[in-house]
Each structure stands twice: as C-alpha cells, then as structure tokens.
Amino acid sequence: MKTLTRRDFGVAMAATILLPATAARADDMEVHIDNFVFQPAELTVKVGTTVTWTNRDDIPHTVVSAGKFRSKTLDTDDKFSFTFTNAGDYKYFCSLHPHMTGMIKVE
Amino acid sequence: MSGHDHGEDGVSRRKVLECMTWAGTGVLWTITGGVPRSLGIIDSAQAATAAAPGMTFLQISDSHVGFDKPANPNALGTLEEAVAKINAMPTKPSFMIHTGDITHLSKAAEFDNADRIISQSKLDVHYVPGEHDFLDEDVKFYRERYGRGTKGAGWYSFDAGGVHFIGLVNVVDLKAGGLGNLGAEQLAWLEDDLRGKSKSTPIVLFAHIPLWTVYPEWGWGTEDGGRALEYVKGFGSVTVLNGHIHQVMQKVEGNVTFHTARSTAFPQPAPGTAPSPGPMKVEDARLRAMLGVASVNFKQNEQRLAIIDTPLQG
Numbered sequence: 369m370k371t372l373t374r375r376d377f378g379v380a381m382a383a384t385i386l387l388p389a390t391a392a393r394a395d396d397m398e399v400h401i402d403n404f405v406f407q408p409a410e411l412t413v414k415v416g417t418t419v420t421w422t423n424r425d426d427i428p429h430t431v432v433s434a435g436k437f438r439s440k441t442l443d444t445d446d447k448f449s450f451t452f453t454n455a456g457d458y459k460y461f462c463s464l465h466p467h468m469t470g471m472i473k474v475e
Numbered sequence: 476m477s478g479h480d481h482g483e484d485g486v487s488r489r490k491v492l493e494c495m496t497w498a499g500t501g502v503l504w505t506i507t508g509g510v511p512r513s514l515g516i517i518d519s520a521q522a523a524t525a526a527a528p529g530m531t532f533l534q535i536s537d538s539h540v541g542f543d544k545p546a547n548p549n550a551l552g553t554l555e556e557a558v559a560k561i562n563a564m565p566t567k568p569s570f571m572i573h574t575g576d577i578t579h580l581s582k583a584a585e586f587d588n589a590d591r592i593i594s595q596s597k598l599d600v601h602y603v604p605g606e607h608d609f610l611d612e613d614v615k616f617y618r619e620r621y622g623r624g625t626k627g628a629g630w631y632s633f634d635a636g637g638v639h640f641i642g643l644v645n646v647v648d649l650k651a652g653g654l655g656n657l658g659a660e661q662l663a664w665l666e667d668d669l670r671g672k673s674k675s676t677p678i679v680l681f682a683h684i685p686l687w688t689v690y691p692e693w694g695w696g697t698e699d700g701g702r703a704l705e706y707v708k709g710f711g712s713v714t715v716l717n718g719h720i721h722q723v724m725q726k727v728e729g730n731v732t733f734h735t736a737r738s739t740a741f742p743q744p745a746p747g748t749a750p751s752p753g754p755m756k757v758e759d760a761r762l763r764a765m766l767g768v769a770s771v772n773f774k775q776n777e778q779r780l781a782i783i784d785t786p787l788q789g
Contacts, residue, residue, distance in 0.1 A: 404751040426544040426753055426754045428607070428610065434651075441581075441610040459651065460651075465694050466652060467652065467691070467692070467693065467694040
C-alpha cells in the first residue's frame, strides 16, 4: 500500500495556479526524494492531478521527463509541482543522478 | 600500432609517474613496471616524495563550496585548509587539476568563493566540471570562468613535463537509468587527440565521474567510459584521475591505473555500505581524516611508476 502525505497549503496554492480552469479537481499527490530514491517510484493518478515532488536529501536533485516537464534544481526541501492534464505513462528521472528513475501513470 | 620506427626501446623509455595523494587519510602506492604495490605508510610516502625530483602536480576535487549541511557545515573552510596544506608543501607543484564539483549549487557567489580560496595556491588550475557546476539556469557560470579554449561542454588536452593530459566531461546529457556520459562528439575528439601520439607518451585522463565502473547501483561509473579506455589501450602508461565519489579508490588493469580523489568538503560512504551515496556524517574529529587533496609526481627516463596517497590528517 502506498502511503501518501496530505498536501500542504503551499501545494494547494500551486495547484490552484497550475490547474487549467476547466480541469476537474483530482486528489493531489506527493512524491518524496529520500536517499536518492523517488518514493513512491511509481504512482497512478487521475487526469487533472497535481503531483508535487519534495527533495528531502542533503544533495540537490531534479525531476525531468523528456519533452514533458523539467524542474529547476531542487535543493534540500525544495518542491516541484506538475499537473497532469493528459492520460499516459510519464517516465522521469533525476538529470544529475540518472540512476534515479520514476513513473507517473495518468489514467 | 605504429611501432617499428621507434619502438625498439619503447617500454624502457616510458616515463615515470609517481603520484602521491595527499589527503585526509593516507594510502601509498608504488607502481613498478606498471604494477602497483601499496606501501601504505605515510613515512614511506614522504620519503618517496622527498627522493623524487621531476614534475609534481596536484589533484583537488569536490570542493562543493556552498555546502553547509551536517556532514560539513563549512565546506569553504575545509577547502581553505586544503589550500593551506598545499602551500605548505616542501616542493611547489607545477600546477593543479580540479576534478569537478567546485561548487554545490553553481551559484555565482560559490564560484567566486572557490576561486578566492583556490587562487591562494598561486598555481595554474586545470578544471573539469562536475554535475554540481552546471546547475545555474543558463549553464553559463562554469563556462564563463573555466571554459575558455575548451571544446564542447569543456573538454581539452595539454602537455606538461612530457605527459599528455586530457580533461574530459562526463556530467552532461545523462540518460535516464544510465551513468556518466561522454558522448559521441567527445569520444571522436579524444580519438583524434591521441592520433599520432607516441605510445611511450604517458597519458593522464581526468574527469569528474569515475571513467570505470565503481558501483553502478549508485551511478558511480561512465556509460561509455570503456570507449575512452580503448583509445588509450596501446599506451605504456595511462593514469585515470577522477572525483565524484569522495573517497580514494584504486584499481589497475594492464597499463592503466585508476584513482579517485577525496573531496575537500564531505565524505561519502563506501559502495553499498549506506542506503544512499549522500553526504556521510562522521564524528567531527574524523572529518579531516576523510578529506584531502592529491599530489602526483612524474619522473622521466625511469621505468618505475609510483602512485602514493597520503593523509592530510589522520
């Protein structure tokens, strides 16, 4: 079972800004970066969901899905949010530590 | 395979490389006829160094200026200590190489601070970038400061003391699920750079991420590093100097000696001994034993080739 932390106020604000006005509001989701691992590594969400990544390592990371989204460099405790408006499988990785990979399945 | 004209004494004319890694804790190497043996004692290292004239250069790595987490709240301070140690060396080195991660987050102030400290060594410094040096939005700070006269993302070569030095970049265009990456353009340049070089020319390859596979589970290796090593296969003496893993690791394969340097900022765990390769917090008293720099000495016209690691404190 995946354990998902409830979104915080900042994430809710980001989602408000990023969501297209027409998109149905879905539950927002979080991915944590701990010990050079995206957790959960695979996440299934509904169209319209905003996913927020939080870097909890002492080393910067990025979240990059080729042609889809690319975060700035996330230092410790920095966050990156992306709202998925189309169904599909979004593979992503850390461009600094490419052995770190993850996937968001949007249905 | 260009041996016939000048190959009769190719091996005996091989120049001598001695390398002393001068760092937080000491390992000491001697290589005889391309085969290293560990001497292991600091006193021996110092004796060997004192007895070794010829060209000496330094390797410094992974300064991570700007890092302020518990593993070392003052990375600038330990860089300063390393430079003070360099300045106290009895023999002034000819120059220094820096194998990347000069800064932690590629901020202009971090580059400025690093330069302010490193320049106190009053040595020419040949840099290659680490992944932490390309994090600014426009990816321009490293290139503006250190990219002049380099190719592509910052690779280049130069000659010093009869040795051919090649600085490579393996921290750009990394592929999902992969390791460090040199890329086709850089490999083609490398092949061309080595063309026509006498096989008795000692070669030093230096890059940030290890060019050999240290521990792929943590990304410690270079996807196409083997291609680069094929190009240097025929040379009598090849030394590969890397950083990135913040600890000394050594390996010899044929005529190729691989060596990684300590960081001046924080240690990282030995492969597989921790949940991740992130900064390793050690007792304050032990920190300086795990940080350091390296000193490398070349002697010409001798067969003996030696690599020595020595601690800064410990």
